[in-house]
Amino acid sequence: MNKKILLEKYHLILGIIGVSFIIIFTLQNSETVIVNLFFWKMEMSRIILILVVLLIGFLLGYIFHGARKKQGD
Numbered sequence: 001m002n003k004k005i006l007l008e009k010y011h012l013i014l015g016i017i018g019v020s021f022i023i024i025f026t027l028q029n030s031e032t033v034i035v036n037l038f039f040w041k042m043e044m045s046r047i048i049l050i051l052v053v054l055l056i057g058f059l060l061g062y063i064f065h066g067a068r069k070k071q072g073d
Contacts, residue, residue: 026050 029046
C-alpha cells in the first residue's frame, strides 16, 4: 500500500476519534451555565459554550497556521 494512502487513513481515523470524543464530552455537559464577560451576563447551555470555544480555537488555529505558512514562503 502507498504511504500516502496509509497516512490519509490514519488522519481519517484520528479525526473520527476526535470528533467522537468532542460529541461525547458535549453531551455529558448539558447543564446551563452563566457566562460573565465584562458588563455582559449570559445564561446558556454548556454544550453551546463548549462548541463556540472549540470553533473559535479551530478558527484561530487555521488563521495562524495559514499566516505561518505564508512566512515560510
